[in-house]
Amino acid sequence: MADVVQFRLERMVDELDDLEQRGLFSRREIAEIVKQRRKYEYRLKRPSPLKQDFLEYIDVLRIMDVYEQALKRYKGDIDLWFRYLEFCRLKKNGRMKKALAKLVRFHPKVPGVWIYAAAWEFDHNLNVAAARALMQEGLRVCPTSEDLWVEYLRMELTYLNKLKARKVALGEDEGTLTSDRRAADEKQWRDENQELFMSLNENEENDKSNVESDESKKKQEVFAEHGMSIFRTIYIGAVEAVPSSLNLQKRFLEILEGIKLANSEEMCKEILSDMKRNFLTDPEFWDWLARREYNPENVQGRSEDVIIAQMQKAIQVYEEALISVPSGSMFRFYVSFLMGFITRKGGETNISGSSGQPVNYVEHLLTIFKKAEGMECLTEDLACDYLSFYLQLGQLDEARKLAEKLCCGTLGESVQLWGLRISIEMKRITRISSPSDADHLFFFELLKDILSKFPVSKSENLWEMALKFYANQTQYFDKLLEISVVSLARDGGSENGFSLSSAFVRFILQKDGIQQARDVYKRFLALPHPGLVLYRNCIDLETNLALSGDKDALMNARKLYESALATYDQDVNLWQDYHQMEIKMGTSEMATSVVWRARRTLKDAGRFIASSDLG
Template sequence: MSDELDDLERRGLFTRAELAEVVRRRRDFEFRLRRRSPLRADFLDYIAYELRLDALRDLRKRAIIRATPDSDHDDDDADDADEKKRRRRKKRKGGKKWKKSVSDVAGVLRVLDIYRMATVRYKGDLDLWFRYLEYCRDKRHGRMKQVLAQAIRYHPKVPGLWIYAAAWEFDQNLNVAAARALMQTGLRSCPESEDMWIEYLRMELTYLNKLKARKVALGEDVKTLQKKNDDSSTWKEENKELFMSLNEQDEGPEESGPQGVALEGKEDLFWQQGLLIIQTIYHGATGALPLSLTLRKKFLEILNSVDLAHSDELKVEVMDDLKKDFSHSEDYWDWFARLQLSDTTSSSNLNRKDALSNKLNKSIQVYDEAVRRLPTSRMYSLYAKFWMGVLFADSEDSIALFHGGELDASEFTLCILKVYQNAESCGCLTEDLACQYVSLYLRLGGLEEAPGRLEEAKNLAKKLCDGPLSHAADLWNLRTSIEIKSLVTATGSSAFSKENLSSLFDLFNVALSKLSLPEAEGLWHAAMKLFSHEKIYFEKLVKCAILALSSAGGNDCGASVSSAIVGWVLQRDGIKQTRKMYKRFLALPRPSLKFFQYCIELETNLASIGNGDSLVNARKLYDSALDIYPQKRELWRNYYNMELKVGTSETVNAIYWRARKVLNDSTALDIPRS
């Protein structure tokens, strides 16, 4: 390190005081690394400091070089061309003072050494290994191969390391054979990695593309190297950066006779070998991962995205294998149907509207075949989701292709309704599909400006709730909201008559009787909000809640309902009626702890603003809760803390010793105050 410091001082990059501070900081970091168990952060902090130090050294060096006067500078009237030549010559030759020395490489070597120690100490930390590799790659250091070999030796089952190593060999080292060997070895270690198979395919296709570019540049571009619609000169211009530029000669006449036939046959053989490599990768990938639909979809996307001749046969093979192996999968049919929307082969000569109609019809045919083969709830759900994306631009999976104004969405309403009707007739209508079915009528009413759709949605919801989906909570929620909306629309006011209130209460009563308390929690809150100012119906609702809570026991959902009722009574009738109400709920078998806590919090809040009876009631509530839940430490602690705040030393000590006796633990509560 002394040579490095002397060089930094001699160059004028750091002063002696600054170098003393550098030595002190490095000593501190070294002491941290030499302890028995150095932390990962110790290594990273040391590396970060050295990187900042090296960046500062480089910055000062550049500043000094810019400020150094040009000793070779002649008169001011020198030509610009001569000036540039002198600067280039000086930069190439370099001055004696700024010749590369030990301080230029010492920082890099020290960071590499710290990374080496860190990876030895933390061999399993992949993040450290990748930081190490990235630093070697950025600095173009020769240790890169050694680090890659060490990382792969410690982590042979990590596909990312194999891919990283192969990419470095392929892109940076320009060693295709080594990259291919790494990928093949990695595939033997990680045969079930989709990413490795896909990246191996991409690498081989990239290599073939480079070979194609080289042959085009050399003038060997025959018809087997590109598709029929490609322009050879355009392709050559777009890919000229792949290889070094060649001196182009004037193109002569096209080769004919035996020489041209031989060249074309040679190119055919080359491309057949390339296609054979791709087929081998595909068959190896499908053999290793026969149940992966994602792998084959990615494989097909790659084949479609590259410009390769003689690949249509492989695409057909991939599509046939997909249909044969995944015809039982709903995801395959959904993907295949949506794939028809990107097909441009059969609609290239049509106008936009006809082309869209043609694509849509193809997708519909695929979906129809899918529901015939797989009449499942999921298949119908995917079919309906597709139609929602076609009809509505604001849906989650909107298909932008159909929202340009060329097609009238109202023309296809019967098609999506037929999907739901078929699902209902096949017994595949789940709760989610039923809610989508009913909600569709409401959306179609806004789309077609047809108020009659609301009545149709109301009748459909009634039919479904009275049928096989009588225990679907979401459907009952939807039905009650539609009934309320229907009455508001019919009367033109949110104030309901007695007949309307009676019909709504009957509807809620039926729904709440068919659903369990956890499922109907949302309905309970909606009913309380609707009947909060109708004492007769609210009292009936309270009686229904008491019956439901009696059978449900002390669960949190029951506490939520009872707490909401107590809150409404507090707002409307005051604290006296509120206490009567929560005592009715507390008289039920085993009231929930959550409801006890709600009532205690209510009383303590009132006590804090000066209500005299609230503190007494809070103590009674605590005693009642501890009779039912004596082992709840948090309840004892809250009771104890309340007495510390508002009680006397006698009450505090009484609670403390009661808790110790019941819990049989001297550390259950804090030491009481004297």
């Protein structure tokens, strides 16, 4: 290894001597350069060099040899290859073509490789034939790549546009493929000396002018027709290769609408017809088609008549879609569109055009919700949107009736929907100036049924809402506590995240003090599988009290650690926290005992790092 490194350093002697002779570096600086290069060369020659070693050497020296060494070892690293290509492009060292050939050989299945190679041939080498050959070869290897098809189309249209621009720049008739310089010169001379000539037949002169205009127009259309021919050919090939891609056809349509080609409107209709035939049952297609009719960005500053007309077209598309795809996802797209429009209008109920006929999109949206419900297409998300919209309109009673109806129906297992119903009932009670005992009892019984029905892991939000609502109502809070004990005995505690038992301990600590909190957490810890989160929260509680001077807290914390480790004896962090506590607040004997027990208990003792060893 040392011989190879020395050989490489000796190859640098002439270069370094030249730098010193030119006065760019002193002898001491040259020695530092040699030292740094030797360090990197040794790194690269060790048995298992890291990719980072090559990259750091490249950043320091920017030499091609290092890149080539790195690529020999990491042939499969696409990012490294592209860094190398960008370096070759910037330095213009003549190695780009060779590098691209290697990259294509090693990674023929990566579409971006073909696109990059073709772009370099097209933009930098000005070799359209080579770029076209690369794109076509790439499509043979990766026929299902949407990006390859789209970039191939863009390249061909760009080339056609360059040809047209070249014709104009050369002074030929605008947009023609052929030129007649003599005729052009003669026409220019006759135009400049028009007063020297007298027309013998004015009508004949006008006819001649019209003929010339028609000929010029025909020549201008040659490029548009050729461009359409190219577009159609590539489009047909792309659809045959990737028939199931809605996104590909959308991208082709966007390109077509952004350029001027012959019969482009007919081609747009053809593409839309193909899409409608291929994606008739795809809700995403119908949503995209409807939003083409009404785009908020395109109607800014337009009259209400125009907005209403475009909205009605979009609604017609959605109504047609519901016939073809009567599904929950289709209704969701429809609802999202209408809600977005209503939100942009600031919740305005009626919109009127010049005809004075108001269009109530709020009522129309409610009709769509009812239609989805009637067709049994009301999904969980759609039902929640339905309820939320009633609340947004301030119609609390209607929202309450609907929530009861939905929760008692096919969506009765939806926790999210029950959460909305509970929030609606809470709003109703808080709005009543003096709620009766019957109101409180009805709500609590409803809450009790829900909390008993769902496991704690799925009803976290419901429990949090209930705790906050009854935090200052001791009678109902105590009943909630009893319900929680039953639920946790059935489901067990949490190992991470939300902990219902910890939430109760926290509320009781704030409300009734530490002694009641200790009684409650001991009750929870006595249940089967109380959960690691509860242990940690109780330990933190006792540790903070110990720091504040509570004499019993340290002993309680030790008991909690011992109880937790009886179940979670392989938890390294728990052992470490126990050891840290003994160092800060306990004795050295206890800290040493914890270290000894941890290393004896843990299966992988090396994972345990005691704080006494960190120095």
